[in-house]
Amino acid sequence: MPVQLPSSFQNRMQTQLGADFAAFTAALGQASPTSIRVNTGKADLPSGLPEVPWTQTGFYLPTRPSFTLDPLFHGGAYYVQEASSMFLEQALRQSVDLEEPLAVLDLCGAPGGKSTHLASLLSPESLLVSNEVIRARAGILAENIQKWGSGNVVVTNNDPSHFQSLTGFFDVLVVDAPCSGEGMFRKDPDAIQEWSEANVKLCSERQRRILMDVWDCLKPGGVLIYSTCTYNAEENEENLAWLAQQQDVETIALELQPSWQVTQTQEQGMHGYRFYPHKTQGEGFFLAVVRKTGGDEAGKYRKSKRPYLVSASKQEKALVQNWLKEPKDWEIVKHQDTLRALPAAWMLELEQVYEKLRVVYGGIELAEAVKNNVKPLPALALSQHLAPDAFPRAEVDLATALKFLHREDVSLEEAANGWVLVQFNGVGLGWGKKLQNRVNNHYPKEWRIRMSLDEALQPENLAKQFVLGRV
Numbered sequence: 001m002p003v004q005l006p007s008s009f010q011n012r013m014q015t016q017l018g019a020d021f022a023a024f025t026a027a028l029g030q031a032s033p034t035s036i037r038v039n040t041g042k043a044d045l046p047s048g049l050p051e052v053p054w055t056q057t058g059f060y061l062p063t064r065p066s067f068t069l070d071p072l073f074h075g076g077a078y079y080v081q082e083a084s085s086m087f088l089e090q091a092l093r094q095s096v097d098l099e100e101p102l103a104v105l106d107l108c109g110a111p112g113g114k115s116t117h118l119a120s121l122l123s124p125e126s127l128l129v130s131n132e133v134i135r136a137r138a139g140i141l142a143e144n145i146q147k148w149g150s151g152n153v154v155v156t157n158n159d160p161s162h163f164q165s166l167t168g169f170f171d172v173l174v175v176d177a178p179c180s181g182e183g184m185f186r187k188d189p190d191a192i193q194e195w196s197e198a199n200v201k202l203c204s205e206r207q208r209r210i211l212m213d214v215w216d217c218l219k220p221g222g223v224l225i226y227s228t229c230t231y232n233a234e235e236n237e238e239n240l241a242w243l244a245q246q247q248d249v250e251t252i253a254l255e256l257q258p259s260w261q262v263t264q265t266q267e268q269g270m271h272g273y274r275f276y277p278h279k280t281q282g283e284g285f286f287l288a289v290v291r292k293t294g295g296d297e298a299g300k301y302r303k304s305k306r307p308y309l310v311s312a313s314k315q316e317k318a319l320v321q322n323w324l325k326e327p328k329d330w331e332i333v334k335h336q337d338t339l340r341a342l343p344a345a346w347m348l349e350l351e352q353v354y355e356k357l358r359v360v361y362g363g364i365e366l367a368e369a370v371k372n373n374v375k376p377l378p379a380l381a382l383s384q385h386l387a388p389d390a391f392p393r394a395e396v397d398l399a400t401a402l403k404f405l406h407r408e409d410v411s412l413e414e415a416a417n418g419w420v421l422v423q424f425n426g427v428g429l430g431w432g433k434k435l436q437n438r439v440n441n442h443y444p445k446e447w448r449i450r451m452s453l454d455e456a457l458q459p460e461n462l463a464k465q466f467v468l469g470r471v
């Protein structure tokens with residue numbers, strides 16, 4: 001069905017696209033493609049699905065299934081992400097050496113599409129700080145990060161200006177800026193109602209403020225990846241040209257395959273890359289990459305006299321460190337009753353992050369420890385770093401997995417008494433505690449499936465349900 005577009009938006013797009021304008025409006029009347037990005041730390045790439053061409057792990061699905069009813073979605077085996085935004089992969093691969101240990105900030109991180117993508121692309125020796133300014137959204141981001149299961153990510157809930165205290169800290173800065181959302185008109189018709197020329201101006205000003213707020217935390221030689229999901233030049237090319245007037249930057253050109261049909265732009269010498277729905281199979285998107293060529297050197301971080309991150313005792317460490325595949329890569333810290341693994345190589349930098357920012361999640365939450373009693377936490381069940389033989393595992397079928405995720409009672413007959421990792425198709429979902437004649441379901445209340453499962457559990461519906469890898 002054709003969408004009703006604001007007339008000033010239509011006029012501008014007509015000028016911008018010329019003869020392509022009719023194809024553009026026709027594309028807005030089509031259904032949005034559905035795409036997923038697979039977590040290769042947890043699952044194999046599916047066969048038989050068309051690939052999103054600018055990433056190695058993205059796939060289109062023929063229709064939009066109920067992801068809620070696929071346990072592998074809850075297990076973080078894939079992320080449902082709009083295809084154009086997966087172009088971040090090209091920006092990163094073509095501008096930095098991904099073999100190196102990098103400190104990366106994803107400034108506008110929620111709900112976590114780009115952060116989970118970054119977590120997969122960066123080397124395990126890297127550190128990702130994934131930030132979200134809105135508190136409730138930071139919680140959703142932390143949930144998605146835990147489900148993805150990489151241990152080298154810290155989730156923060158800060159205003160961009162708070163990063164000024166981390167001068168020269170990051171090698172890469174990703175700013176997926178809040179924008180007027182013109183590229184989402186097809187997927188989210190509310191975006192049309194909220195659109196106005198005044199809002200475009202407001203967004204553009206806010207984006208400039210955000211860029212200035214975080215500029216100092218990027219190292220000289222570091223890379224800024226800037227993106228929006230909107231078409232107007234004020235929020236895109238003009239902001240980059242403005243940045244080049246304020247700061248020492250050089251534009252980075254990306255190599256494109258002609259078959260991708262990405263539109264290249266240049267404004268005052270700055271390269272930009274645009275995705276239009278009539279040319280690429282995805283929503284509207286803009287991305288540009290620049291390198292910082294001036295500015296202050298990286299800060300030197302010394303050990304704090306009064307550390308924020310307190311090491312766990314020897315006894316506590318002994319209880320949990322063999323749960324991890326590579327215990328020596330992790331420092332075990334304790335805050336209140338929680339034992340957490342943080343990447344050992346980044347402890348000095350993490351001390352700064354914890355001191356200066358509001359951290360809502362970090363590393364791998366391992367366990368709650370009271371005296372010698374340890375209770376494994378949900379993030380550990382989902383971690384890619386959990387040692388395969390640390391806990392007994394119970395592989396369950398689709399119906400049992402869904403009931404477990406619904407927080408119903410399940411029976412794990414084969415399992416011995418004690419903590420059991422409940423898994424589906426080899427992917428950990430959460431903890432059950434088997435007692436003599438029952439199993440306590442420790443799946444977190446806040447993450448549970450809320451919809452009724454009555455229909456989904458009918459055998460004919462289970463057989464039809466989308467499950468990654470069963471296509």
Ligand SMILES: C[S@@+](CC[C@H](N)C(=O)[O-])C[C@H]1O[C@@H](n2cnc3c(N)ncnc32)[C@H](O)[C@@H]1O
Nearest residue numbers: 108109110111112113114133134160176177178
């Ligand atoms: C385009 S969305 C980010 C999407 C995310 N990068 C992903 O791939 O899932 C922009 C984010 O910026 C946040 N935001 C809103 N105002 C902001 C501000 N003034 N500074 C920084 N971030 C802001 C929004 O809450 C939103 O989560």
